[in-house]
Amino acid sequence: MEKKNPDLCKVENTLHILIGKWKPLIIMHLMFGGTKRFSDLQRTLTGITTKTLTTQLRELEEQEIIQRVVYPVVPPRVEYSITEYGMTLQPVLHLMHEWGNSHLERQLGKEQSTYENQ
Numbered sequence: 001m002e003k004k005n006p007d008l009c010k011v012e013n014t015l016h017i018l019i020g021k022w023k024p025l026i027i028m029h030l031m032f033g034g035t036k037r038f039s040d041l042q043r044t045l046t047g048i049t050t051k052t053l054t055t056q057l058r059e060l061e062e063q064e065i066i067q068r069v070v071y072p073v074v075p076p077r078v079e080y081s082i083t084e085y086g087m088t089l090q091p092v093l094h095l096m097h098e099w100g101n102s103h104l105e106r107q108l109g110k111e112q113s114t115y116e117n118q
Contacts, residue, residue: 014092017063022048022056027089030066035081
């Protein structure tokens with residue numbers, strides 16, 4: 001196995017894009033749910049504020065993970081979709097999901113074991 005140098009680790013670059021309570025959820029909704037309007041995303045992401053959604057969408061757009069299309073109609077219609085480049089995050093998010101799921105099962109098993117030993 002190749003020795004890794006922690007000083008050269010690029011995980012931080014990936015985390016910079018994904019950090020934020022809502023960013024992975026925004027990405028996943030666009031990745032698997034298709035193009036969405038702002039109001040659709042806000043309705044889907046229960047608890048997110050307008051300001052937070054706006055900020056996180058802008059950050060993802062700056063990183064070319066999503067694209068924003070404004071249609072010249074009144075009232076303005078804005079749609080967000082995942083870019084081809086953004087789709088390359090799918091295996092990363094899948095692995096994070098799998099790890100999170102197994103971690104949750106581990107923690108629940110630990111709690112169950114503690115309960116049974118009392």
